[in-house]
Amino acid sequence: MRLGGAQLHQAIGQPTALARLGSGSRASWTPNNLGTDLLAFWDAERAATFTLAGSLVTTWADAKNGYAPTQAISGFKPAYSATTFNGRPGVTFDGTDDYLSLESIPFPVGANACEMWVLAGQSALPADATTRTSFAYGGTVASTRRVLYRAVTSGVNRLRFDVGDGSSAVSLNLLTTDLSGNHLQRGVVSSAQIAVSADGGTELTGAVVPATGSTRTRIGGNTANTAAAFWQGPINAILVTNPLSAPNAALLLAYLKTRGGIA
Amino acid sequence: MSLVVIFAVGQEAAADTYLAWCNAHNPDTEAEQWYPDNWLDAHGQRVVGYLGPGGLIWNGMPFPEPEGGEAARGVGVLQEGFDHPEEDE
Numbered sequence: 001m002r003l004g005g006a007q008l009h010q011a012i013g014q015p016t017a018l019a020r021l022g023s024g025s026r027a028s029w030t031p032n033n034l035g036t037d038l039l040a041f042w043d044a045e046r047a048a049t050f051t052l053a054g055s056l057v058t059t060w061a062d063a064k065n066g067y068a069p070t071q072a073i074s075g076f077k078p079a080y081s082a083t084t085f086n087g088r089p090g091v092t093f094d095g096t097d098d099y100l101s102l103e104s105i106p107f108p109v110g111a112n113a114c115e116m117w118v119l120a121g122q123s124a125l126p127a128d129a130t131t132r133t134s135f136a137y138g139g140t141v142a143s144t145r146r147v148l149y150r151a152v153t154s155g156v157n158r159l160r161f162d163v164g165d166g167s168s169a170v171s172l173n174l175l176t177t178d179l180s181g182n183h184l185q186r187g188v189v190s191s192a193q194i195a196v197s198a199d200g201g202t203e204l205t206g207a208v209v210p211a212t213g214s215t216r217t218r219i220g221g222n223t224a225n226t227a228a229a230f231w232q233g234p235i236n237a238i239l240v241t242n243p244l245s246a247p248n249a250a251l252l253l254a255y256l257k258t259r260g261g262i263a
Numbered sequence: 264m265s266l267v268v269i270f271a272v273g274q275e276a277a278a279d280t281y282l283a284w285c286n287a288h289n290p291d292t293e294a295e296q297w298y299p300d301n302w303l304d305a306h307g308q309r310v311v312g313y314l315g316p317g318g319l320i321w322n323g324m325p326f327p328e329p330e331g332g333e334a335a336r337g338v339g340v341l342q343e344g345f346d347h348p349e350e351d352e
Contacts, residue, residue: 053291053293053294054290054291054320054321054322054323055320055321055322055323056291056320056321058293058294072294072295073294073295073296073297073298073299074289074291074294074295074296074297074298074319075297075298075312075318075319076298077291077294079320079323081323094264094265095264095265095344096264096265096267096312096344096345097265097267097302097312098265130347141350142350222350224350226348228347228348228350229347229350232264
């Protein structure tokens, strides 16, 4: 019997279409396969990237370039655990005062494009109306930064993505996902538009010409001189990338959703 | 949310006393200090993180409040979280 086309590929175990879209096999793909498009990768599953005091996180270095946000005040340090995020490692922020700060920005600023990805659990209840930041960078005020955060809308936890234009901030409020529990947050910035989505779902867009400043980068808090809007829950991974091709975005999405146990 | 100790306006000296006690009993000996000297809530009250279970996780476990902690807290009020000041724009 002669086999052709799809039958032949199936018979000899060729990689599926998804794996053919990017470099590396499906089994071995990691964010490192993004190459120079990967600008930073804070990965809680790499224990060597942490400097700990007990189980408190003093420094968390990104695995790609070593950017290392830090926290010198003991009471402000988040806590590392090997099992806190879907049975996997995570850094838990208490929602009261925990954050990590990098007093520089090695990422695209001004109107330059980037993507911000956060794989995290959100544990604040809807009755708590406090805004809570997972990841942000830029200047010290809303009009000069890029920020992924949680807020409450009509009694439901929602993902929001704000990017400032120098005068004010365009704020996207994603109403299609209840941001309770583990979710994958994605913010996309281009020179004239921003977009936000959760778990690879429907994207919400807005027009803005970003005017991102260059003061600091924060995990778990906003970029104000006195940090506020603290995240509550565990964070497993944060990535900053250049704008990704659709195939690479799909691979990264699948990789991170697997970690988070997200359907 | 973590437990913190709130000191009313006018009780700054009591807040300093508690912070000094926390600094002396903090197991994180490499930290600059336990909490900032001047952390205020939205009402101008001094806030010092609680050095005890619910305020500190140490080596994965709730940290038991060291002996003398209750006395050190003095007039401070233990509560979960606090109202943060509005961000300056």
